[in-house]
Amino acid sequence: MLALGNEFAKRVTDTMDRWVAAREVTPERLFSFLYYPLANTDPPKFSTDYDKLSDREGPGGFVDIQEQIYNRSPSVIVYTVTVDKNGYLPTHNKRYSMPLTGNLGSDLVNNRTKRIFNDKTGLAAAQNAAPFLIQNYQRDTGETMADLSVPITIQGKHWGAVRIGYRRLETAAK
Numbered sequence: 001m002l003a004l005g006n007e008f009a010k011r012v013t014d015t016m017d018r019w020v021a022a023r024e025v026t027p028e029r030l031f032s033f034l035y036y037p038l039a040n041t042d043p044p045k046f047s048t049d050y051d052k053l054s055d056r057e058g059p060g061g062f063v064d065i066q067e068q069i070y071n072r073s074p075s076v077i078v079y080t081v082t083v084d085k086n087g088y089l090p091t092h093n094k095r096y097s098m099p100l101t102g103n104l105g106s107d108l109v110n111n112r113t114k115r116i117f118n119d120k121t122g123l124a125a126a127q128n129a130a131p132f133l134i135q136n137y138q139r140d141t142g143e144t145m146a147d148l149s150v151p152i153t154i155q156g157k158h159w160g161a162v163r164i165g166y167r168r169l170e171t172a173a174k
Contacts, residue, residue, distance in 0.1 A: 125149035
């Protein structure tokens with residue numbers, strides 16, 4: 001799982017470096033951590049100056065990277081996401097980015113994108129600068145799993161992390 005996390009972090013970092021090199025976003029905008037509230041969302045959702053870039057499919061965004069990492073072991077992996085150092089998740093996996101329905105219970109499970117995951121585990125993952133961090137994670141959906149995070153550094157500054165949520169092997173076998 002750690003090798004997968006390291007590959008994931010490298011691919012996301014390379015993508016963000018390309019955004020900066022192509023002047024699609026400035027480092028100042030990436031590190032401004034400005035969140036613009038999206039109306040009528042509960043829990044609250046936000047947009048940023050770069051989330052349209054991360055939402056792109058293909059080599060220029062996070063969607064394909066996250067889906068490819070997830071698809072390496074979909075029976076074990078629950079999510080593969082990228083978060084900034086405050087826990088903001090601009091682009092979630094496709095399975096958790098379904099259209100909002102207005103049903104809070106359904107939306108909590110099926111539309112988890114553009115949220116700030118600033119719970120204890122989420123913040124520890126996002127702010128960790130060590131080579132990796134593995135935590136037990138009790139999701140707000142009731143699921144318990146392991147959460148592996150690997151930091152992302154852009155232009156020498158810690159920006160956030162990639163996170164892989166996965167079922168421990170003894171749980172996945174049941």
